[in-house]
Amino acid sequence: MTYQTLRVALDGDSADRSYDILTGPGLIDRVGELALPVARGRTAFILTDENVAPLYLGRVQFSLTAAGFNVHHLIVAAGEQSKSFGTLETVLNAMLDARCERTTLLVALGGGIIGDLAGFAASVLLRGVDFIQIPTTLLSQVDSSVGGKTGINTRHGKNLVGTFHQPRLVIADTDTLSTLPQREVLAGYAEVAKYGLIDDAPFWDWLELHGPEVVALSPSPLALAIHTSCTAKARVVAADETETGVRALLNLGHTFGHALEAEGGYGGPLLHGEAVAVGMVMAFDLSAAMGLCPAEDARRVRAHLSTVGLPVVPPKINGAAMDAKALLHHMAGDKKVKDGKVTFVLARGIGQSFLSREVDPADVLRILEQAVSA
C-alpha cells in the first residue's frame, strides 16, 4: 500500500535531524521495516495507553519483532493525568528496568498524550535517546506528533515542564482513526481548523464546505485535511523550531484553552482540542472587540466549529459557570508571558493571525465573563 511522505526539514535539512512524516492506510503493520533505517540499535521500547494497547500494541510488537527488534513495552493509563511527574517516573524506571541503552528506540504509540510523555522521557533518559511517533488520533496525526514539543502538566499549568526533542520518524496510519471515538475526532478537528484560521483562508473556506466530511472520516477529504495540516506544521517548525517567533502562532486559541483545561482539572470536562475550539472562538471575539477583526469573521469561526459539533463556550462545572478571574489568573502563567505581559495570538480576520503584546487584561476579562455566562 502506498503512503505520502512529508519532510520536516530542520537546520537547512540536515540529515541528522530532519525527518519524514509518513501518512496513509495500513502502516501500523509496517512499523518494523519503516523504523529500521532510523534505528541506531535493535532494541525498541513501546509506550502506549490502556485504550490503544488492545487495539494496536500486538500488531506493532509483531512488526518490530519481525524486523529484528528486541521489543519491550509499557502501558499507562489513558488521559491527561498521565502527562504527570508520577507517570514520567514510571516510564523512565520501566525503561531502565528493561536495560534500555542509548541506542534504544522509544516508540510512542497513541495520541498526543502518549507522544508528549514519550518524547519527554526520550529526551532525558540517559541524556537523550531517539524516539518515533506512531500517532493514532486525528489530533496527533495533524499536530502533536510533528515538531518535537514534549512535556507534562504541573499544578501551575499545561505543558509547563518539557523539552524540544524531535522524533526520528512519524508513521501515521490513517486506518487507526476508524476506532477513534467521535468526540476525539472532533477534538482533533479543532487543530485542523486552527491551520486555516492562522494563515490559510482558502483552507478555512474549504473546511466550511467539507469539514463535516472530514469529521465523518471520508477518506479523500480526510487525507487532504491531514496533508494540509502537516504541511503547515512542518513549514512552521522548520522556520522556528524552538518558538522564538512565528511558531507561537500555532498557539492560536491555546492561551484561553490551556486556562480552561487547568481550571477544569486535567482530564476534566474539556479535551485539549475542545478547549482549543473554545479558545479560538474567544481569540476571534477578543480580536473583534478590539476592533482588529471583522465581527463577521468571528461569527463564522463560532458558527463553523459549532456546526461540526465542537463546544464554543466554556462548560458549566456542576451546573456553575467557570470563574472568569480564575481563568485570567491561569493565563498569566502562560509560556508566552514576557516581562509579566501575555503575548496573545490575535487575528485581523480568518487566515490573518498575528502576535500581540498590546492587549488590555480588562478586555480579556470582558471576553471571559461574556463566555462563561453564555
Ligand SMILES: NC(=O)c1ccc[n+]([C@@H]2O[C@H](COP(=O)([O-])OP(=O)(O)OC[C@H]3O[C@@H](n4cnc5c(N)ncnc54)[C@H](O)[C@@H]3O)[C@@H](O)[C@H]2O)c1
Ligand atoms: N506536542 C504538541 O505539539 C502538541 C500539539 C497538540 C496537542 N498536544 C497535546 O496532545 C494531547 C491531546 O492528544 P489527543 O487528543 O491525541 O489525546 P489522547 O492521547 O488522550 O488520545 C485520545 C483518547 O483516544 C484514545 N485513543 C487513541 N488512539 C485511539 C484509536 N486509534 N482508537 C481508539 N482510541 C484511541 C486514547 O486512549 C485516549 O483515550 C494534549 O495533552 C495536548 O496538550 C501536543
Ligand SMILES: O=C(O)C(=O)C[C@@H](O)[C@H](O)[C@H](O)COP(=O)(O)O
Ligand atoms: O507545536 C506547537 O508549537 C503548538 O503550539 C501546537 C499546539 O497545538 C500544542 O497544543 C502545543 O503543545 C502547545 O504548546 P505550548 O508550548 O503552548 O504548551
Ligand SMILES: [Zn+2]
Ligand atoms: Zn494544541
